[in-house]
Amino acid sequence: MPQDTPPLLGLGFTWQQLAVGQRFRSFGRTVTEHDLMGFVALTGMQEPLFVDATQAGALGARPVPGALTHALIEGLLLQGMCHGTGLALLETHIRPLAPVRVGDTIRAEVEVTAIRPTSTGGRAVVASAVRVLNQRDEPVMDYDVTRLLRGEDTP
Template sequence: MPDARDKAPLLGLGLVWQQLAVGQRFRSFGRTVTEHDLMGFVALTGMQEPLFVDATHTGALGPRPVPGALTHALIEGLLLRGMVHGTGLALLETHIRPLAPVRVGDTIHAEVEVTAIRPTSTGGRAVVACAVRVRNQRDEAVMDYDVTRLLRGESTP
């Protein structure tokens, strides 16, 4: 027999598409990029480029840059927890534009704007598009990307 706890709202659940509107804006928490983040990422992905693994390397991007893919992954992690955790059904498309280097020690956050919502014909779901701008601790834009996701709706299990 179910008890009252089964009806309690789930903490940390993301937004269903009906809670979103075109033009709606969000801002993520900040996340400081660490040496451990960089080394773990390049080890996991095989990006053993001197630019990323040699702390004495003095390339065109300056000291301790991180791969753009790591910047994107960290921001997606922040957005998933705050916006689509448990409600995101699929990442459909993303277009990434790196604008400036992110370095070990930088703190990055995202500013998100919902740009389109298209309900699907079945399943109570919607295709939701967002524009994401990633900024560092100096409020400089370091990456822009457009992302399209499939989100569940209020009636979707």
């Protein structure tokens, strides 16, 4: 990069900027009716529990799919943690803990749990533990995620 080019805003971390045990938190995001309806339309999850507001099953009124909760949190994390530096999502293990409903505000706490540089390409496999909390600071989901991140000298 030429010396007179200012740094790019919003760039995520390279693997060298991370350390095992390092922790982060995301901004919050309120789940809306529009989020729920758009997600079920896009994915085909036309389950009455999700599309019929009069349904109140075992999870109570207006729950959202766990996959939507995961997708919203991943969007928040990508913006701050690996935007432009993430090369691949390699693995994720999701554990829903409590329902998320339309109107809930969710956020994440992240801890880097492992960093393993690859043998080629200046990249590393980075593992993190993610805890998703609602507006009452109640855990609603935990997941472990493994990503491939670029290094400082990797294009």
